[in-house]
Structure formats: structure tokens, C-alpha cells
Amino acid sequence: MSDDSGLWLLAAGPAAATGLYWALYRYYRNTDKSHAFERETLVEAKPVTGDERRVATNNGTQERRIRGDNVGEYRKRVARTR
Structure with a gap:
């Protein structure tokens, strides 16, 4: 048996990686x-x-807060998904 029988397996790795990269x-x-x-x-x-x-x-440069903000109302800002 020849020593070159496993050489195709070494070449298949880079070829498969190139093919996968191109397909993705x-x-x-x-x-x-x-x-x-x-x-x-x-x-x-x-x-x-x-x-x-x-x-x-x-x-907004005249007032320190935006009218109607909901910063302090955590339950209104974040709704729980069930």
C-alpha cells in the first residue's frame, strides 16, 4: 500500500472549509x-x-426634565412577558 493514500484526507480539510465559507x-x-x-x-x-x-x-435646554417622562414608573416602562 502506498504512503500517499491519506494525502487526499489532508487536502479535503481546506477544500471543505473553503466550500463551507463560500456557501455561508x-x-x-x-x-x-x-x-x-x-x-x-x-x-x-x-x-x-x-x-x-x-x-x-x-x-429641552430650559427644563431639567421632559414633561410626561416615565423614569420613576418602572412597572409601566418594562412589561413582563408571560
Whole structure:
């Protein structure tokens, strides 16, 4: 029997690792199935509409707390799943 009979087993390891890497890469990346948004999607821009009426201010630098926060109400913030 020849001493080279187990050489194919040593070559099978790197070949299998390369094949597994490529299969996982193709499975998770889906490069052949991905949607090219920039090329395949038509976006029609319309003119901006609006007015100069001021609705409200949201300036948190004047008040130390946000009105209506629930920091102290732990039971309301975290709901238990059953």
C-alpha cells in the first residue's frame, strides 16, 4: 500500500472549509438576489410645500426634565412577558 493514500484526507480539510465559507457567504449575502435600489427604483421628487407658521418649540435646554417622562414608573416602562 502506498504512503500517499491519506494525502487526499489532508487536502479535503481546506477544500471543505473553503466550500463551507463560500456557501455561508452566498447564503447570508444573497448577492445574486439583492435589490439594487438606486438602479431599479424610480423616485419622483415633488416640490416642497408648506408654510412659515410656527407650531411649537421643543427645546429641552430650559427644563431639567421632559414633561410626561416615565423614569420613576418602572412597572409601566418594562412589561413582563408571560
